[in-house]
Amino acid sequence: xxxxxxxxNLQQKRCLVVGGGQVAERKIRSLLxxxxxxxxxxxxxxxxxxxxxxxxxxxxxxxxxxxxDVVHAVLIIAATSEPEVNLAVYEVCQPHxxxxxxxxxxxxxxxxxxxxxxxxxxxAISTGGQNPGLAKKLRRQLEEWVGPExxxxxxxxxxxxxRILGLKLGEREKRAILAELLDDRFLLWTSSGxxxxxxxxxxKLLQRSDDSDN
Numbered sequence: 168x169x170x171x172x173x174x175x176n177l178q179q180k181r182c183l184v185v186g187g188g189q190v191a192e193r194k195i196r197s198l199l200x201x202x203x204x205x206x207x208x209x210x211x212x213x214x215x216x217x218x219x220x221x222x223x224x225x226x227x228x229x230x231x232x233x234x235x236d237v238v239h240a241v242l243i244i245a246a247t248s249e250p251e252v253n254l255a256v257y258e259v260c261q262p263h264x265x266x267x268x269x270x271x272x273x274x275x276x277x278x279x280x281x282x283x284x285x286x287x288x289x290x291a292i293s294t295g296g297q298n299p300g301l302a303k304k305l306r307r308q309l310e311e312w313v314g315p316e317x318x319x320x321x322x323x324x325x326x327x328x329x330r331i332l333g334l335k336l337g338e339r340e341k342r343a344i345l346a347e348l349l350d351d352r353f354l355l356w357t358s359s360g361x362x363x364x365x366x367x368x369x370x371k372l373l374q375r376s377d378d379s380d381n
Contacts (some may be wrong), residue, residue, distance in 0.1 A: 170278065170295055181239050185232050185256050186246035187212025190269055194244050194279070199224055208236050209247070234259045242277075243294040247271065272296030281306040286318025287325065316358035323357060324348060327369055336376060344372055 182198050184191050187209030189295035195216060195281050198205050205225040207216060212229065228236075232252055238242055242265040245256035253268050260266045268274045272295075279292035281302035290309055292302045312362055348369065356365035 168295070170293065172291070174289070174291075175201075177201040177242070179204055180241045181206070181371055182242040182244070183208065183236060183240035184244045185209065185236070185252065186244075186248075186269075187216055187229075188246070188248060189213065191244075191246040192216055194246050194267075194269075195219070195225065197279070198215060198242075198338060203242070206236070206240070208232050211349065214265070237261075241266060243267070283309045283313055285313060285315060286321050288313075288321040314358070316354065320354050320357045323365070323369075330373070334373070334376065340376055343352070344376055347372055 175199065178201070180203050182203040182205050184195050184198070184205060184207045187207060191207070191209065192213050192215055195205055195207060199219065206228070207220070207225055208228045208230065209216075210229060210231055215229065216225075219225050232247075232255065237256065237260055243256065243260055244267045245253040246269045247253055250270055253270055254274075257266060257268050257271070258276050264276075266274070266276045267279060272278065274294060278293060278296045280293040281299070282292070283290040283306055290313065292305045292309070294302050326347060331344050334341065336344075353365055353368070356362070356368075361377065
């Protein structure tokens, strides 16, 4: 089965995590970072999960899983160390709910890819749940190739794009400027901290375009 890749907005979406160990903690962290409303059900949990609960970042029920726990959840992750519990979670989920069973990839309606994050830029790697180890290996390789400077570069490009879209130029001219900003020299100036030079060169591009339009 081939998955459909997409980036999902989980802001204020109700998400349930069944389990309180290290695997569950990693899943919860990602959900919280995405702004999801997270509920956790587990008889015991890590100190970090307890801290998140005490800080009001999630709802924690320290007890065994119950069928009613899934009712209002949009997305459900079963991440316990007990296969029978994970299966029980799957069996009570409905077709309209997104489900991830950590030890049963064939039961998942979604999988969580390995991700390289650089600011707003995210590079996701998935093997469709067939080999998470390969995805992690590729992630490590990408982390070496795509350095932290890409975070600042992505932010710069985003700011410039908004300005360019507001210019009174034709679509062809706008695409030309955006393509020019992808030239490696702008990335190198970002990487070396030469922000003033980078920004000056970007302003020259905008000025030339404005002059030619007039």
